[in-house]
Amino acid sequence: MIALALPASNEEGFVPPTLEDMHLPEILPWGAESGEGFGKQMLLILLSVILIGWFFVAAARKGQMVPGRLQFLGEWSYNFVRNSIGRDIIGEKDFRSFTPLLFALFFFILINNLWGTIPLAQLPTTSHVGTAYALAGIVYFTWIIVGIRKHGLAYFKFATVPSGVPMAILPLVVLIEIISTFLVRPITHSLRLFATMLSGHLIIMLAGAGTSFLLLEAEGLLKPLGVLTLVGGVAMFLFEVLIQVLQAYVFTLLTAIYIQGSLAEEH
Template sequence: MIALALPAAANEGGFVPPTLEDMHLPAIIPWGAPEGFGKQMLLILLSVLLISWFFVAAARRGQMVPGKLQFLGEMSYNFVRNSVGKDIIGERDFRPYVPLLFALFFFILVNNFYGSIPLIQLPTTSHVGTAYALAGIVYVTWIVLGLKKHGIGYFKLAVVPSGVPKAILPLVVVIEIISTFLVRPVTHSLRLFATMLAGHLIIMLAAAGSEFLLTQDQWLLKPLGLLTLAGGVGMYLFEVLIQVLQAYVFTLLTAIYIQGSLAEEH
């Protein structure tokens, strides 16, 4: 009966599932580009303002006994500084790279959280251009750091692991070139983009499906609508966790890549 009821409801109500196009709203200021200045760009600029305002306000009145805002700011900073920068890069070298790691983590975190805020509901990192730009910055950074530390010999250090038998060394070098300089930046960006896109589409689909099923006349569809709604709420909470984890993973991998550029051998 359920299998028969769902097609009938779809034919009568014309259920249309959400698509990728529903995430791309019309440009606010069309300036000739394919998308112009749209909601995504506006949210990115807003995230920079929000992050700047929060940490400036948290550090404005430094006290020996911190208030709630100062405590939250210091705790957030120390998390990136110690748990990512110091633990991964090492106590001797980590300090110059804390600002980059700090900026990446909170920029990605806020832009991921947009997907869970009512009325906004758009994680800007679900657009591949944002993920490519962030991964591109990291890609250039660790290559420049490697060249600065080791000179042109960095490329040898990066693709020639120590202790590899000479018989298989040519094969290993080819694999290392592909994985380090081609695959690494792609996976670094697509991991963030694909996760945010998939999670947001699942929530959109659950919301649209719940609304459709709950508004149908067939009594059998309404319980299915409640189950879909409950599943959507669960996915919403799970997506919030994923948003935090993806910001952490992206920043953690950045620290690992920087540490690899500074290391004496691989």
């Protein structure tokens, strides 16, 4: 926990971590402006792709009738996404063609969330809003294209004009549906992931910095409080791991729900 803390004190006392502390200097800068270059976030994203690819290739390489531990874990992971998210949400008829997308999203987000709790990495790449926007953008265009392929341009009518609404309030309802479906939905889909990862990591950084300051720098009655912040920090660390897993599941689950809605008949 203390390893997460940046220098927490100076001559003036405790200095809490800020958002800027999460944006480390670029490894390979290529621009004059701050934030331009190949940084730790990009490195971790590339490592996550390599790690996911290696694991599932290794798990499927031998393909034994009686699976070993690695094969069992790989098959169980795949079946979890395929059956618990794809088949249960999209339906038996259509889920197979979307399983690769759901599978890739779940494990990509899961690993990139878990980077925040892995020593030395200690940065959930999804805490940078650009990553969350890119993932939500892929999903956004996917379910719109799926809806158009299924229903043609009539999909936009299905998506924005509920049946059974009185004509007197229909224009208002259609406007609300357009805003909520095509504007608010992709924003909330991305910000839910980004905000939880950013806030959780900041809380862990704050707990680490506070523990470091109280145990090493504080004097008198303040020093024993460092034990309390350490215990609270460990609890928040474990809670953050749970949230990282849940957010990967929720993002993928919502993707399946949006796709299912695009495939559904008019309601």
